Amino acid sequence: MNAVLGMTQIAKKYKSDPDKLDHALEHIASEGNYLLTMINSILDINQLEYGHMELINKPFDLEECMYDSIQMLRPLAKKKEQTLRISSDVHEHIVVGDSGHFSQIMVNIVSNAIKYTDIGGEINVLLEALPENRYRFTCTDNGIGMDQEFIQHICEDYSRAEDSRTSSSEGTGLGMSVVKGFTELMHGTLEIKSEPGKGSTFIIETPFAEPTQKEREIALKSASDSQMNIDFKGKKVLLAEDNTLNAEIATELLENIGLVADWAENGELAVQKFEQSENHTYLAIFMDMQMPVMDGIDATKKIRALDRPDKDILIFAMTANTLTKDRQRCEEAGMNGYISKPINLKEIEKTLKEHIDI
Template identity: 40%
Template sequence: YVLSLTDITEEKAVRRLLRDSLAAAEQASKAKSSFLSAMSHDIRTPMNAIIGMTAIAERHIGDPKRVEDCLDKISVASRLLLGIINEVLDMSKIESGKLLLSNEPFNLNELVRNALDLIRPMLESRRHEFHLRVDVEHTDLIGDTHRIQQILLNLLSNAVKYTPDGGSISLSISESQPLNPSMSRIVIVVEDNGFGMSPEFQKRIFDSFARSDDERVNRIQGTGLGMPIVRNLARMMQGSIAIESELDRGSRFTVELDLCRRRDRRGAAGTWSGTPTVDATATPPAEPEDFSGRRVLLVEDNALNMEIALELIGSTGAVIDCAENGQQALERFKASPEGHYNLIFMDIQMPVMNGLDAARAIRALEREDARGVPIIAMSANVFAEDIHAAGNAGMNGHVPKPIDLGLLRETLRRWLS
């Protein structure tokens, strides 16, 4: 007889590791397939509207009303597509741990007014009754205004979308005292009397791409990324989100955020009822202002983007010189008389020399106007770290692409008036 003994402990461990790796790979593959399927559907839907309405407008080029209707629908679909892209990029940044929050001073009342300006057309189109109450002692705070506004708009737009026409929506913002006396806990409550959610869906509402099985909801456009993004943003601000909902009775979302106070004094607390009014001076004019005689250097390497910017900026009467990369912009500026350019719009990603290096090179020139000329980033790089990088390179502001006409006019008015 021959007896052979072999220790297979390590072999079993390797096999177990291989099984776990295979299961993880299969799960990742399913998640990737689910992601691609969801994105293919949600991106193609507004793209179909854009392409289809463009074709219809071309066929009815002599009918101004029909063309105007097509352009309105193209605009709506374009903004929807941009929203989808932004949500996907935000979620990708969050999952990779690369999403950074900025810290800048802001006034909470102004932030709420700006958010309601954006959501008001949706409320009016659905004929919703809207109630607003703000009771905050410290309104001068420090935080990422863009992300806080994103939380507000996501909650409000969901309430509008998932509440039948003529429904009721309320927004309440209050303040409670956190453990740290130098901070304020801002409590945001959005409540509606809409479709509501089943207990089963509430358990998975924070899963990426989760959509309710309710056929009334399935017909409403959405990626299923909004609520996961809101929860992650709230957590990054040392906060939380809670949900109370009942089918056909509505939903109540409560978000708590811990924010630093800008200065330890009593802010302009108040209670608002209805939609707050907006200072007319903060609203861009309907017609372009006249900046005739002002000279702008536009730096852009993409021909189509150049054409769009030329049209939008040129409508104000400003004289525009063009450069196709940062090196060319630097040479044009060096060759110009001192004080020749009143403003520079600078793309970031360009060949030969990128916009950040070009801005640094202009600021380093030994001439007085090189230090004072406003340089504004006009770029599709829109994350907080991109805006910080532009500031560190010596730029004075940031206009994201796609270009918002109102923001562009406000930028021109600020630096050319």
């Protein structure tokens, strides 16, 4: 938080200096993502402890999941002038599993490697296919390393090596608790090899189910569609969001890909705007889940019950809720998809491309 607020002040100071402004904004983005990871870790630990965490198993491209997860950490490695290498022998391989939790496992491991590896260090990431539908994710660094006693405690809640080797590194130590919890939830194994001053190696082995031929074709088509260029310029979408700042952010992101956002401050107004519009005015509706007057679930049900030809319009939930039951409520209400908060442009564009007939 200190880095985000500090860099925000620097950005304001150098708003007339493009290079320094870009530098500050890059740091704000990378530190903001790290802060989000830390907050999610705290929430995840709580859900794991009380047995509320559930898997959401769907077909996904394993290699693509790894690359997308690690790429977001490159700015952190770049800041420390580290070499971050990614390799894989798993190409266009569709599996069935929880891509979100697998992504969080990889992000937590690699972010820890970046944190505890000195400036100019090296981090190597490898994804391999094993027999019997098992897969191995390995992260090796030449960082500070750990002794055997600390390795025994590394996955305990809030554990962190508070000694002279780590005193200069910031962190909460929550990540490895999440890694261990998610790995066990996915029926996988975690192995840690390390020596003080010689770096560390983290090895995750986890099983993933094989998809049906239809699931594989859908997943590959989704990946192909996400790479296609679609012209959204001038197309209208309805945005239901009660928070003014969130609405401003969403509107800007939607406009970045050419969409025109029509804002409704709650679910009731969203239904009214849709009812009063001509058929097929909107390409899609982005629906916040928790709003006053009428929430996103009820608003979606009312839209689906309307007597008009475009009542099957694409409706995407926008929410920070991550439990399976919340996703099920969205699906039962008739929503087509789910966009996690805080929202980002890449996810919006990818979600639209996956659902629009090309």
